[in-house]
Every structure is written in structure tokens, then in C-alpha cells.
Amino acid sequence: MSLTQEVPPSPLRTRVVDDPAVVAEQRADDYSNHVVPLTARVGRWQLAMSYWSLLSAMVWLFYGALAASLYGTTDALIAIGVSVVTFSLMAYPFTRWSLRSGLNSTLLSRRMFGVLGGSLTALLIAATTTYYAVFESSTLAVAFQHYTPSWDIRIWYAIVVVAMLPLMLGGVQTWMAKLNAVLLPLYVVGIVAAVIVAAVRFPAASDWTSFSGVVPQEARALPGWLLASVLYMGCYLNMLMNVDFARMAKKEDEGFHRNVTFGWVFYVCLYAVNGTVGIFLVRAAMPDQPAAETGVVQAILSTLGIAGLILIVASQARINSLNYYQASANWGRLATNLAGIRINRMLLVVGTSAVAFLLMLTDVFSYLQDALTWQGVFVVSWVAVLLTHYALVPEDRAHGPEFRALRLPRVTWGLGVWVFSSALGICLVEAPGVPAALAGTAQLVTLLVSAVLYGAVILARRATERSHPDPRDEVADPEAVRAECHRCAKSYVVVEMDREAAAGNAPVCDECATASLVPGRR
Template identity: 45%
Template structure:
């Protein structure tokens, strides 16, 4: 047994860490209690999702498919569904302070966490392309209909990048907080002007459906909304900055039923009214929503689109850059600052905009939706199996490369894509595919966890056991010479068992090899003793 290195323990936060991570947003570390943000600051940053035109569009598409009444009933069920699940995710994330990538490592393993980071980053980039394209098209149509759309795409990308350089704790919260009243006032103004110009009517509440489905209309609508499970990854990513004393507020307001009432119901009814009033009978599209806004309210509508899409794209670029940074660090050992990854994400978004994006974007999002639905189902099953947040292991030297969650998400995602691509259109199992995917993912993960070894590595000692409170006390890392919460610290088997932080352990080949050798040796000793 190697002699353990001495731990440099402190009960004070490292000021260098707090300053450095104000822009990096702890992308590779646990968020310490001292870095948690105020309730309204976090709410303003998180509510950037509220203003996506996507949620106006999807309500119109669903209402046109199954009728307004069935759509509204499905939306009501979705509010309850999303509100309760996000309440659970929010409470757990506040307790453990883990990003999506760190959380994924303890469920899917080291390799699985890499896949999760890439999945979330690419999904966020696709949404940034989708929403950014709306601003560009609106600018082009209003200012210069005959101009080259590529210049408007470039403008949209360039003005968005500086807005997320500082992260949640710098000014993203302040920006979105200032824009929220403008979004609310803008939406109300667009509704009033649409009604004034084209006539107020209740016809939008009586749309008839035209989709031939074997399911009740309300269930069809609910399943469509169920496919937007990426919001649950957003909750996990943002809510880790919440203070424990604000957990109930965030659970009900910031990420819970109140938020989803505004997101689904208010935006939904507004979208159905605006589209049916301005373009009655026209098939829904997100570009169609933007055109309806412009036609009804002119320059005010343009400002509304600018404000709404600016708010949502701060979230898209933030999540894409954060998870791309995590992916590169874990997969390739690249520990560049998040600002560099923001520029990289901007370049990727602009490149995608230059392609015929709408020809393949919805297909790509459908495939990713399958994987995200599986991820959420596995996460909730994990929480059910391990209700104690202290069991959320995430340190790179404590988990195997592949854990039960990795096999579960692969099986359910492959099955989901096969159903989408090969299933006959209109078949019952195709229409309820999200439900089937969630059940398969949850069941597979439960069975693998129940009947196989969980995938955690046996280790000689744990720095958490050397302090009274792993959240209050901090331990200095021998690699970066920074002190982080003891909750994320480990022993470096490749360097005299000295302390090493989670960020320095990621992608560290010598460290990961040494802990595997240590774990294999301990397992071998136990086997010899047993025989």
C-alpha cells in the first residue's frame, strides 16, 4: 500500500478559483456553495428559454394537427409532467452542484460522459442555428428583401457571441433580466396589434385537426411535447448554481410548474392566436410565425423577434460552449478557456447556417431527441435507485469508463431511431415512440444496475473521509495548486496519493491508468482472501 500524501486542507474558499471560474462557470468542477447565485439572478438566466419562438410554433403545429381543444389539453398535461420532473431534477442538482457532464459520468461512465457532453453541445448548436436563422430572415425581410442572407447570418452570429462570454454569474442573468419585461410587453403588443389589424376572434380556439392518428388527440399532443426533453438537461445545467435555501423556490417557480405554464400555455395560446389571425389556414412553420409577427406589428414585431431570439440564443450558445469545452477536455485533454469554445461554437453555427439547414435539421433534432429522452429516463431511474445525493459519484478516478447507463442509452437510442426510420407511418408503436424509448431506457438501466456491478472503482482511501464536511472544507490540488471543495477531490495514485481535483483528473492518462491498477489490485486481493 502506497503512503498517502499529506492533504492541504482549508475552510476558506480559494479566491483564485472564484475569480477564474466566474467566466468558466465550473464546467469541469462542482459548483461550491460560495459560488451559488441569488434566486432571481438564476431565474433570469434560466428564463431565457421562455422566449423561443419555437414554443409559439409548436403549439400552432399541434393545434393544426389535432385541433385546439385537444392541443390545449395536451399542453396542460405537459405542464404537470414537465413541472414535476424538473422539480425533482432541480432539487438534486442544487444538492450535488454537478453539470450535465459530471452527472453523466457517474451514470454512463467516463466514456459515456464524453458522449453526453457532445450530445448536449450539438443539440444546443442546432437550436442556435434554428433560432438564429429566424432573426436573420426577419432582418432580411424587413430591411433588404433582395440582399444576401449569408451576411445576415454572419451578423446574427457575431452579435450573439459577446453576450455569453461572461457566463451566468457575469452578466447573462442581468441581460436576460432586462430583456424579460421587453419580451412580455412585446408579446402583448403583437397580440393586440394583430387583433386590431386583422380582427379579434375566438376562431383560433376551434381549429379542427387534420392528422389521421390512432391516438386520442390530447395524447398525441402530449407525446409531441414529451419529445422536448432537452429542457430537462437545461434544468440540470442551470440549477446547479442554486442556493440550498432557495431550492423550493426554484423547484416551483424557476424550473417547475409556474415556468412551464408560461412556456407552454401562455406562449402556446399566443402563437395559435397570432398565426390563425394573420394567416388563417396557413400551415405552421417557425418562419411563418416570424412573418406573422412582422406583418401584424412591423418594427415593433421586429424588435420583439430580436429580443426573444437574443434571450434564447444566450442559453443555446452558453450550453453549447460549456459542453463543448467539457467534451474536448474529457476526450482530447484540451483545457482551453470557455471563451475559445464560444468562438468555435459560433463558427460551427455559421457554417451550418450556410447549408440548406431546414432540409436536415428537423431529422437531426428527432434523432437527438431520442437520445435525450433516453438520458432523462435513465437519470430519473438513477435518482429512484439512489435517492441519497451523496451517492452521486462523478470523480474520474472513481468510475469505470463504461457503466450500466451507457449500455442502456445505446440500446434505447438505437431502438428509437429504428422505430422512427423503419416503422410504418401511423403505426401505434411509432406514434408512442417517446414513451416506448423512455420505458426501455429506464428498464434496461434498472436491470443492469440491479444485477451487475455498478461500475465504481475500488480505491485505497477517499479525501472526503479526511474532513468533517466535504462541502465546507477545501483541499489543494497538487497539479493546479488550486483549492476546491473536498466533495470533488481524489487521491492521485500516480503521484504519492496526493490530492487531485476533478478537472485535473479528467483526461489525465497517468492518473487514470494508476487508479485502474490500484483498483484491480484491490479486487484481486479481495478475491484471494475470499478463496
């Protein structure tokens, strides 16, 4: 018989309205390390306009032009159609999962990879969106240098980075949607004008569908449309960004967002429209040249002149607002998860801009293909693991998986699956002597291996029980009631709160709980 009795946990200090200190703080951070409460969710068009800043990236025109350059226009168009269908189908569970749970990609993936392993999700997004910011900014600098050939390109690199800074400081809750709603019509009008002018001005425009690609049929280990579809798998990063934006949606708007904001309407515009326009412009303006990273820019400038430059400026302002938003938010999550510190988002944006400028000096176009391939392999494996979990663990679908830092291990077998499958994909691409069929479909192989291995992990797993009390059981509605954290003295929705055993089972928010796991931060 025990001589001591366990002291019961102290009652939660609750409130049914938002904590003003949290609202003020999270206006800039968009609940980067927390569950998004229902009261912070934004309207359907506000979210759509914020996320649709993706539509105007030059990289989507480039992907279409590249696929056509390699495998021919017909195979590229088939691949675009396949990609629209597959991406739309995959977006459905990600949108539903994040919207209903309010979880970002890092928190959502903790159940599969562990608290530390989930942090690699933030690293992957931060690094990739920083790289995309470098690519898009370099594209804009090249466009400006076209009219000032005597200027050192590094001058334009610096001007572009500094000029873009004020546009990167807004979030989904503030003015990101307003910026992109104003610039979207300009982008649409510009793209339509470019197509019309190219059709009239360039004789080769009428023959753009007949191009057969620079890779001859006998050198293709697999059909061209399949190889081009695998090329588009390098864009699976959109699934992670889908999660990060869908968490800001209102639950009553789920149908709209599944079909429009993140669904088939979005992917028709993103891939079918942009990809076809990219193919047409490059084949019309530069029919004798293979697609290069700067080829789309040159095609637009040669078609529209100064008006084309304005179009490129508008498109880059839109996409870089998203790139810097995602990069800064995920660098911040990484700092919180690994070091237990919070960094002001303005400092993160400035730091990301400085890193982007330094990377621009390395001639980003020289290693574009390798970078896209490597990050594509990691992203494909991440997507495969989460979709497999969604399919095989029905209890985690409705309200999201367990994500609280004190209730999960640091790493899991799922992390091992992610790392192994990604390493396998990279080896298939880089190692000498790999059969062409495997090298050309490395991302598809990675997808299948990740799904099979993680499926085996799920079937072999054992349920783990946590004995300490759960605040969710102490209130009637964990999504509506807020509870005060004993560490930061701020109140967050109970669905993310836990009891910290090392502090006498005192209530703690997930950000503070995560920081407490960092050595020396207790």
C-alpha cells in the same frame, strides 16, 4: 509477510476560503468541470433571470402552432396542459439533485454511464444547443430579410452571428442575468401587444379555437392530444439544462427554485403562455396556411410591423445568450473529458459561432423536424435512465451519486441501455413498415424501454469497492474545506478531490483526474 509497507498518503494541504486563482478562472467558466462550491452559488433572482432566457425562444411559439396545425387547437391545448404537469413533476428531482450536489449534467450522469459515457451527455447538449442557436439565429435573419428582400439571406446570417457575439460571453455568475432581466419586460410587453393587435386586426382571430388540424381523425393511430404530447417530449433537453443551472443555486433557495425557476411557474409560462400565443397568432394572421418554422415570425411581423422586429431581436438576444453559453460550456467539457485539454471559453464561443454560421448556410429549416426527432429520442432516454436511478438508488439522492473519475468505470451497462433505447426510437421513426401507433409514439416507447432496461441493470448490479484512500474521510466538512491538487496546484472543495494511486496517492481534483485517464496524458 510483506517485506515492504505501503507508504501512507501525504496530508492534504487545506484551506477554508476560496483559492483566489480558482475564483478568477471560474468567473468565466462557471465551474464547468468542477463541483460548484457553496460560496459560488448565486441569488434566487439572478439564477431565475439567467435560466428564464429560455422563455423567449421562438421555438416554443412554434411548437404550439405546429401541434395545433397537425391535430387541432383543442388537442394542442390539452397536450400543452399535459406537458406542463409532466415537465414540472420531472423537474423536481433534477432540481433537488443538482442543487444539493453542485454537479452539472455530465458529472451527474457518470454514475449511470461511466466516465466516457458521461461525456456523451456533454456532446448531446453541445450539439443540440448549437443547433438551437442556428435555428434561432436563422429566425432572426429571416425577420430582417423581410424588410430587405433584395439582400442575400447569407448577409443577414453573417450580421446576426457577429452582432450576437458580445452577448454570448457572459456567464451565470457575471452578467447573463442582467441582460435577460432587462430584455424580459420587453418580450412580455411585445407578446401582449401582438395578441391584442392580432385580435383587433384579423377577423379570423375569433375562430382560432375551432381549427381541427390537417391530420384527419381517421389517419391518427392514437388520440391527437397524445400525439401532440409526444411531440413536446422532444423538449426534454430542458431537463439537462435544468441540471446545469440548478447547480448554481443556494441550498436555502431550494423551495423557490423547485416551484418558480425550474418548476410549475416556469412551465406554465414556457409552454402554456408561449404555446397558446403561438397558436393564436398563426391561426389569426395565417388561417389558411399550415404552421411552418418561419410562420411565427411572419405572424409577428404582419401583426406588429417594425415593433414586431424589435420583439424578435429582444427574444433572440435572450435565448441565444443561453444557447451559446450551454454550447460553449459543453464543448469545453467534451474537450477536457476526451482530450484532457482546457479551451478558453471566449475561443469556444467564437468557434461555436463559426460552426453556427456554416450550418445556417445549409438551410436549417429543411431538416428541422428530423433533427428535433433524433435529438429528442436521445434526450428522452437520458432522462428516463437518470429518473430511474433516482427512484431505485436512494443512497444517491441526498448528496448526489459518485462522480469522481478515478472511482468509476469508463463505460457501464447503463450506457448500453442509453444507446440501445435511442437506436430503437430512431428505428421506430425512420424504418419503413413500422405500425403508425409505434412510429407516432417513438419517444414514449424509448422512455419506457429505457426505464425498464435500466431498472433491470440496477437490480442486477454489484457494488464495487475502491481500496485507495478517500479525502472526504480526512476532513470534517468536505463541502466547505478546500484541498490543493498536486497536478494544477489549485484548491477545490474536498467533495470532488480524490487520491491518485499512480502518483503515490497524491490528492487530485476531478478535472485533472479526468485528464489523467486520456492516453498519453499521465
